[in-house]
Amino acid sequence: MKLYYSPLACSLADHIALREAGVQFALERVDLKTKQLTSGGDFSLVTTKGYVPALVLGDGQVLTENIAVLDWIAAEYPDLGVATPLGRTRVLEALTYISTEVHRAFKPMWHAGAETEKAKARQTIARQLQYFADGLTTDYLFGETPSVADFYLFVMLLWAVRFEVRVPEVLGQLRDRLAARPAVVASMRYEGLI
Ligand SMILES: N[C@@H](CCC(=O)N[C@@H](CS)C(=O)NCC(=O)O)C(=O)O
Known part of the structure; x- marks a missing residue:
């Protein structure tokens, strides 16, 4: 592979x-x-x-x-998925939101957008990250161990630091938790x- x-x-x-x-x-x-x-x-x-x-x-x-x-x-x-009846669907829901909404919202940052466009993108991404922060009740998105969705979100959180997007405190903690994993x-x- x-x-x-x-x-x-x-x-x-x-x-x-x-x-x-x-x-x-x-x-x-x-x-x-x-x-x-x-x-x-x-x-x-x-x-x-x-x-x-x-x-x-x-x-x-x-x-x-x-x-x-x-x-x-x-x-x-399967340790990287979620083993509940709706688990796979919930992970796909999170992956899709990250890919089609959060990742896409970073486009002006990566592709030298105008400053006004970047400022708007920062607001959009901050709002999208807040969505994850509001639902977070466990160490990772779907429990006490990370799923593939956490790893994709982690990349978005690294991008947020790089492009000075406001990150909710609980997601900063999630990022640090992931960053410490071997x-x-x-x-x-x-x-x-x-
Ligand atoms: N639709 C693709 C998009 C992947 C994507 O945007 N990859 C970026 C890096 S994060 C890339 O390779 N960009 C180079 C290019 O599009 O030429 C997916 O979801 O995997």
Whole structure:
């Protein structure tokens, strides 16, 4: 299995999830501007979508789209999912909100939006993060152990720090809790983030 990633990109969620699962996997870094791989190959030959994450499975199939990749990881490694009747649906609900609303709201930050656009985005993201903060009653989103949704939210919280978005206190604590986990430390160290 091989994960195509870029440092601090949303693929960090998958990187953490695979390490948390304790599975053997390879990593290949992608230059998102040139679509070149660190090994010298062409990422466009892996996926014409040209973005990370892309996860190549043992049989050679390529999985893309973070919601799908993280859902697949949680299905393969159930400790990273939620084992209640509505568990998988609730995790998908959280992943979808993070991907289609929170992640998308960061676009002006990553793509040099105008200052007014960035200020508006900061307000939107702060409101979206508050939604998670309001529902948080346990150490992680769905209980006392993290799910794949926590790892994606963690990346959003790192982006929030980077782009000076206000983070509710309980989510700052969630971020710190995750940041102390060995799999998270190893992933961040590997990506050169710490
Ligand atoms: N729809 C994709 C979007 C993934 C995405 O936005 N990836 C970013 C990094 S966080 C990327 O690779 N951007 C480079 C590009 O779009 O050219 C998903 O949800 O996985």
